[in-house]
Amino acid sequence: MSKTVKTAVLTGALCSALTLGTYKILGFDEQKVIIQKADQPVALTSARYAPSTTAPTVAPFDFSYAAETSTPAVVHIRSTITSASAAQGQQQIPDVFRRFFGDDFDVQPQQRGPQQASGSGVIINAEKGYIVTNNHVVEGADQLDVTLNDQRTFPAKLIGTDPETDLAVIQVEAQSLKALKFASSDDVKIGEWVLAVGNPFNLESTVTAGIVSAKGRGIGILSRNNAQNGVSSAVESFIQTDAAVNPGNSGGALVNLNGDLIGINTAIxxxxxxxxxxxxxxxxxxxxxxxxxxxEFGSVQRGMLGVNITTVTGVVAQEQGLKVNQGVLVSDFSANSAAKEAGLEAKDVIVAVDGIGVNNSAELQELISRRRPGDNVEITVDRDGRQRKFNVKLNARSEAAPVVASNRNNANIMEALGADFRNLTKEEKAELGVQGGVKVQTMREGKLRMETSIRPGFVITKVDRQPVTSVEDLNKALQGKSDGVLLEGIYPGSSRTYYYGLGM
Known part of the structure; x- marks a missing residue:
C-alpha cells in the first residue's frame, strides 16, 4: 500500500471516530430516526386557530335567524282613497242638504279618481290582530287592505293615529298570526347590526342589513310635515341606520339579530x-x-313638562355661561308648568330623566313622551355646575284638556264620529285668521272616516252654516240632528274653504 493511500485511510478513520464521538456526546444515539418508505403516505395534522375567548369583531355573515323570525310578522298595507280630499262637489252633497240649502249652494267640484298607496306594518298583538305602522301610510285612506307574509289578505280598520310621532294602529280579524316581540330601544348600541324588514317598491318581505349609525336623531321631517297639516308639535328621536330603506318600507320593522322589534322604519x-x-x-x-x-284610548295621553327648551352646544354653553356642554337648556316655562311647579328654573340644564342621560332636545322629548299625565319623573339638572334632582308630576297638555276621554265618554254622538277634537290655541287662531274653531286631532273608525274624506288637522268652523268656536259648541251643534249636517272648515296652509256632508 502506498504511503499516499495509507495517509488517506488513516485520515478517514480519524474523521469517522471524531464524528461518532461527537454523536454519542450529544446524545443523538438515544433517538431512532426512521425514514418513511415512499409507498407509505405521511400522516398530516391540520392546523386550527385557537377558539377566541372574546366577542367577534367582524360582521356576522348569517342573518337568517333574525330574518326568519321577523318576516312573518311584517305585513304589506295597501291604502285606497276613493273620495276627493278637497271640497266635495255639488253632485256629492246628499239630497237632504240640497233640500235644505238649495241647488245654488256654493261648492266647487273637483274630479279625482281613486288613489292607491302602499307601505308596511308590524303585527304587535297576534291574538287581537293589532298592527302598528306609520301615520302617513294610512292617512286619509278610505280603505285599508293587509297582505300577510303567507299571502292571505284581509281588510283592516283604523284604531287610531298620532301625527306627532307618525305612528298609527290598525286591526285585522285573522287567525294564526305571528307578532314581533318588543326589545328595549334603550339597550340598542351604536354600531350594532340591525335588519330592516318591509315591502319597498311593492317587493314583499324584503330584508336589508346595516348598523345603527346614531340614536336620538332629530331631522325636522315630522316638524315640517306637521306644520303643514296643522299639528302643533312633533316628537323626533330616531334611530339612524344605514340599512337600505325605500318607499314602501314605511311602517316596517327594524329588528336586532334576535329578530326582536327595536324600531319602526319611518323616513330616509x-x-x-x-x-x-x-x-x-x-x-x-x-x-x-x-x-x-x-x-286603549283611541288617542295619545301625553304628559307635559311645560318647558321651552334648547339643545346645549359648545356655542350655547359659552353664550349662556353654562358649566356643561351637553344637555337641554330650559329657557322658559309654559302656563301651569309642571317643571316650574317642581322647582326647575330658567337656565337649568336637564341632563337626565329617571337616570337616563339626555344629550339633546330630541332625547328629552322622547323620554317624556313615553309618560302619561299624572306620571312622576325624576329630572336631573345642572344648575351653576352642581347637579340637582327634582320629582316632577307631569301635567296634561292644556289646550287638549277638553278632548281626551271626556267627550267620547259623555256624548255618544261625538263617539260615533270616530275622532278626537280640541279647541284652537290663540296662536292658531291668529295664524288661520279665524275667531275660533275645532281641530280634528286624531281619527279612528267612525262616521267622519267612513262618510267623508276629512283628514286630521281639519279645522271645523261651521256646522250647518252656524259658527262653532269650541268643542262644546260642536257638541251642541250636533245634538238632536237626525237627518244630516254640513261641516265647513279649513286646512292649515290652504286658503280654500272645504265642505263635508255627514249623515246623522
Missing part, C-alpha cells in the same frame, strides 16, 4: 326620494307607549 334622508345612505326609525320604547295608548 335622500335627495332623490330613494335610499341614499341613511334611514330613520321610531324607537321601540316610544312605539310601544303610543300604540298602547291608541289601542
Amino acid at each position: 334622508a335622500s335627495p332623490t326620494g330613494s335610499y341614499a345612505g341613511y334611514s330613520f326609525a321610531v324607537p321601540s320604547a316610544l312605539v310601544q307607549k303610543i300604540s298602547t295608548d291608541l289601542i
Whole structure:
C-alpha cells in the first residue's frame, strides 16, 4: 500500500471516530430516526386557530335567524282613497242638504279618481290582530287592505293615529298570526347590526342589513310635515341606520339579530326620494307607549313638562355661561308648568330623566313622551355646575284638556264620529285668521272616516252654516240632528274653504 493511500485511510478513520464521538456526546444515539418508505403516505395534522375567548369583531355573515323570525310578522298595507280630499262637489252633497240649502249652494267640484298607496306594518298583538305602522301610510285612506307574509289578505280598520310621532294602529280579524316581540330601544348600541324588514317598491318581505349609525336623531321631517297639516308639535328621536330603506318600507320593522322589534322604519334622508345612505326609525320604547295608548284610548295621553327648551352646544354653553356642554337648556316655562311647579328654573340644564342621560332636545322629548299625565319623573339638572334632582308630576297638555276621554265618554254622538277634537290655541287662531274653531286631532273608525274624506288637522268652523268656536259648541251643534249636517272648515296652509256632508 502506498504511503499516499495509507495517509488517506488513516485520515478517514480519524474523521469517522471524531464524528461518532461527537454523536454519542450529544446524545443523538438515544433517538431512532426512521425514514418513511415512499409507498407509505405521511400522516398530516391540520392546523386550527385557537377558539377566541372574546366577542367577534367582524360582521356576522348569517342573518337568517333574525330574518326568519321577523318576516312573518311584517305585513304589506295597501291604502285606497276613493273620495276627493278637497271640497266635495255639488253632485256629492246628499239630497237632504240640497233640500235644505238649495241647488245654488256654493261648492266647487273637483274630479279625482281613486288613489292607491302602499307601505308596511308590524303585527304587535297576534291574538287581537293589532298592527302598528306609520301615520302617513294610512292617512286619509278610505280603505285599508293587509297582505300577510303567507299571502292571505284581509281588510283592516283604523284604531287610531298620532301625527306627532307618525305612528298609527290598525286591526285585522285573522287567525294564526305571528307578532314581533318588543326589545328595549334603550339597550340598542351604536354600531350594532340591525335588519330592516318591509315591502319597498311593492317587493314583499324584503330584508336589508346595516348598523345603527346614531340614536336620538332629530331631522325636522315630522316638524315640517306637521306644520303643514296643522299639528302643533312633533316628537323626533330616531334611530339612524344605514340599512337600505325605500318607499314602501314605511311602517316596517327594524329588528336586532334576535329578530326582536327595536324600531319602526319611518323616513330616509335622500335627495332623490330613494335610499341614499341613511334611514330613520321610531324607537321601540316610544312605539310601544303610543300604540298602547291608541289601542286603549283611541288617542295619545301625553304628559307635559311645560318647558321651552334648547339643545346645549359648545356655542350655547359659552353664550349662556353654562358649566356643561351637553344637555337641554330650559329657557322658559309654559302656563301651569309642571317643571316650574317642581322647582326647575330658567337656565337649568336637564341632563337626565329617571337616570337616563339626555344629550339633546330630541332625547328629552322622547323620554317624556313615553309618560302619561299624572306620571312622576325624576329630572336631573345642572344648575351653576352642581347637579340637582327634582320629582316632577307631569301635567296634561292644556289646550287638549277638553278632548281626551271626556267627550267620547259623555256624548255618544261625538263617539260615533270616530275622532278626537280640541279647541284652537290663540296662536292658531291668529295664524288661520279665524275667531275660533275645532281641530280634528286624531281619527279612528267612525262616521267622519267612513262618510267623508276629512283628514286630521281639519279645522271645523261651521256646522250647518252656524259658527262653532269650541268643542262644546260642536257638541251642541250636533245634538238632536237626525237627518244630516254640513261641516265647513279649513286646512292649515290652504286658503280654500272645504265642505263635508255627514249623515246623522
